[in-house]
Amino acid sequence: MAPEKLIELLSAYADGEVSPAERDEVERLLASDPEAQALYRRLTSTTSMLKTMERVQAPPTLRHILRTRMVTSREIPFFQRMRLLVEKRRLRMSQLAYLLSFFVIIGMLYFISSSLLHRNELETAAIDIEFPEQEEEIVEAVRFARNEPQVNEYILPAEDEMEVPPVESPFPLYEGPSPEPPVQYALDAAAPDDAAAPAGETGQPMAAPAPRPQALAAETRTREPAPQPETHRTDERAAGRMTTDALARTNKSVTPEDEAKAKEETAAHAQSPYVLEGGRVPNVNSAAQPGSDANPLRADISFTVNARDLANQPTLPGGNDLTLSGRFNVAASGRIVWYRIEGPPAAQPVMEAFIAHLRASAQEPQVLNGRPVAIAYTFTATIVGGR
Amino acid sequence: MAASQETPFLQDEDRELIERCLAGREEAFDELVVRFQNMVFNLAWRFMGETQEAEDLTQEVFLKVFRSLRGFRGASSLKTWIYRITTNLALNRLKFNKRRRQNRQVSLDQAPAEDMPALSEMLADQRPGPEQRLHARQIESRLQEALDALSDDQKAIVILRDIEGLSYEEIADALDVNIGTVKSRLARGRAGIQAIMKDML
Numbered sequence: 001m002a003p004e005k006l007i008e009l010l011s012a013y014a015d016g017e018v019s020p021a022e023r024d025e026v027e028r029l030l031a032s033d034p035e036a037q038a039l040y041r042r043l044t045s046t047t048s049m050l051k052t053m054e055r056v057q058a059p060p061t062l063r064h065i066l067r068t069r070m071v072t073s074r075e076i077p078f079f080q081r082m083r084l085l086v087e088k089r090r091l092r093m094s095q096l097a098y099l100l101s102f103f104v105i106i107g108m109l110y111f112i113s114s115s116l117l118h119r120n121e122l123e124t125a126a127i128d129i130e131f132p133e134q135e136e137e138i139v140e141a142v143r144f145a146r147n148e149p150q151v152n153e154y155i156l157p158a159e160d161e162m163e164v165p166p167v168e169s170p171f172p173l174y175e176g177p178s179p180e181p182p183v184q185y186a187l188d189a190a191a192p193d194d195a196a197a198p199a200g201e202t203g204q205p206m207a208a209p210a211p212r213p214q215a216l217a218a219e220t221r222t223r224e225p226a227p228q229p230e231t232h233r234t235d236e237r238a239a240g241r242m243t244t245d246a247l248a249r250t251n252k253s254v255t256p257e258d259e260a261k262a263k264e265e266t267a268a269h270a271q272s273p274y275v276l277e278g279g280r281v282p283n284v285n286s287a288a289q290p291g292s293d294a295n296p297l298r299a300d301i302s303f304t305v306n307a308r309d310l311a312n313q314p315t316l317p318g319g320n321d322l323t324l325s326g327r328f329n330v331a332a333s334g335r336i337v338w339y340r341i342e343g344p345p346a347a348q349p350v351m352e353a354f355i356a357h358l359r360a361s362a363q364e365p366q367v368l369n370g371r372p373v374a375i376a377y378t379f380t381a382t383i384v385g386g387r
Numbered sequence: 388m389a390a391s392q393e394t395p396f397l398q399d400e401d402r403e404l405i406e407r408c409l410a411g412r413e414e415a416f417d418e419l420v421v422r423f424q425n426m427v428f429n430l431a432w433r434f435m436g437e438t439q440e441a442e443d444l445t446q447e448v449f450l451k452v453f454r455s456l457r458g459f460r461g462a463s464s465l466k467t468w469i470y471r472i473t474t475n476l477a478l479n480r481l482k483f484n485k486r487r488r489q490n491r492q493v494s495l496d497q498a499p500a501e502d503m504p505a506l507s508e509m510l511a512d513q514r515p516g517p518e519q520r521l522h523a524r525q526i527e528s529r530l531q532e533a534l535d536a537l538s539d540d541q542k543a544i545v546i547l548r549d550i551e552g553l554s555y556e557e558i559a560d561a562l563d564v565n566i567g568t569v570k571s572r573l574a575r576g577r578a579g580i581q582a583i584m585k586d587m588l
Contacts, residue, residue, distance in 0.1 A: 008574035015548070017555050017570065046581050050549035053530060058428035059442060063420055066449050070416070 001029075010040050014047060274345040276326075276355060299375055304382040310353035322347055322383040328358060329376045337374075350383055397461035405465065408456055420449060423466070426551070427473050433546045434477035436535055444480060448473045463560050470547065471561040478539050526587065533583035541576030548573055 001009075006029075012018045013026040029036045307322075326341030336359050343351050397405075404422075407415035427448050432441035451472050459468060534542050543562060547553045548569075553561065555569045562569070 011574035012570050047549050056429045056432040058424040
């Protein structure tokens with residue numbers, strides 16, 4: 001038998017990995033061949049020594065090193081790495097839950113405290129203005145201004161995405177016979193310089209832009225100057241020119257003498273339109289900015305009101321139809337928070353009655369795209385004479 | 388994971404451990420490492436002959452195990468599969484180290500510096516004499532030297548059989564060779580060790 005074959009057979013025999021025939025052959029050989037016996041003895045000694053070799057223990061740091069390498073290994077799935085990372089940092093899910101709860105509580109406390117502070121600020125603003133009876137309106141105006149970012153969503157969408165709903169007058173339209181074209185107010189005709197007359201006198205919408213909501217807030221907060229709840233005033237040119245008699249005359253029927261006197265008075269003040277302004281925000285014109293035609297929060301409306309529908313049924317000066325123009329802002333709740341109209345000085349009672357009518361009528365919430373909004377109206381109103 | 392009838396070599400315990408690992412349970416990874424780390428490290432140490440190399444190889448083995456676990460079909464036991472990975476990676480690393488050593492070959496008879504003795508003299512001086520060693524330590528060292536002198540194939544089979552105690556069938560499975568090859572390589576490996584350890588037998 002070749003030496004290599006003998007060694008292989010003895011090696012397999014030592015391990016018990018031989019067939020029965022091979023086992024018989026090896027045992028016969030070992031019984032008769034001293035060289036095979038020596039070879040087998042050295043073989044078993046070698047394997048015995050190998051089996052007694054010390055078993056090396058893995059270093060205790062192996063697990064930690066391995067975990068670190070697994071976390072940083074990109075080939076380990078992401079979520080497995082994250083879970084290993086969490087455990088490596090000794091962060092348990094319960095600890096994460098506690099941490100999350102802490103931030104939620106802090107957030108809730110901040111929200112509640114800021115709401116209370118906000119309310120206090122609004123109340124302070126109302127008290128500062130010293131119109132406690134109109135506190136709600138003031139608070140509403142401030143809130144409207146504070147909500148400006150939300151309002152801007154409507155002010156500044158892309159034009160092709162904007163759907164401008166039809167804006168209707170919140171006031172009852174005159175359903176009687178069509179009035180004749182309003183006769184230009186007599187004072188206008190008598191005006192020495194038509195070109196210098198304010199637009200409001202000619203029955204056209206006022207060229208002056210409507211105030212922006214932020215102007216309301218700014219002016220309300222600064223209280224500069226202190227506003228009046230219902231400011232009936234004239235331009236400085238017209239100041240003091242309205243007499244008691246003239247005011248008294250407006251509450252009774254017009255006689256030819258009255259008419260003549262009114263013509264005379266108003267002719268003298270042809271360039272002095274009577275300005276009726278109210279609400280919480282004075283001097284809005286100084287902060288006013290041009291509006292946009294595509295802005296659904298601004299609306300131009302024209303409507304006709306029968307003078308008989310006005311509360312105190314004022315008599316129009318001269319018996320003619322009267323055209324007024326101006327602006328008013330209606331808050332989301334439907335309240336008028338600011339107005340300004342211009343008309344002939346002699347029309348003051350009509351204008352006051354008209355404003356009272358506006359305030360009584362505008363109570364419906366203004367809704368745009370399902371959200372309450374504030375709308376600034378520029379209007380032209382034709383007051384049909386009380387014929 | 389395949390059904391148990393499709394994985395006859397896979398024990399229920401191993402199958403359950405693999406399923407937990409695949410589900411991303413970190414304690415399962417820990418359990419797998421704890422169960423096999425000494426086996427893998429010991430095998431790696433015997434292959435590489437030094438601790439640092441053995442540690443690196445062990446880490447590489449477990450990373451390979453985690454990466455490949457999803458593809459493990461249970462055609463062998465989990466232990467045999469890990470043996471196979473360890474052996475393959477160890478043989479690759481040994482080949483790489485041999486190439487690197489050839490590139491860095493330095494003559495022992497050449498002094499590293501003008502005022503220094505030759506490396507052969509330094510090694511001879513530093514080698515402790517037999518009287519300074521414990522007998523067991525001497526045998527251990529000689530056996531490791533004998534193992535390192537074998538070819539990689541013979542070394543792998545001798546380690547798996549005589550140190551790790553795997554059966555011929557498991558060795559054949561781990562190394563992807565037939566039983567006859569295992570027998571012949573094992574016999575030649577043992578004969579090689581005998582030749583080196585002749586004075587101690």
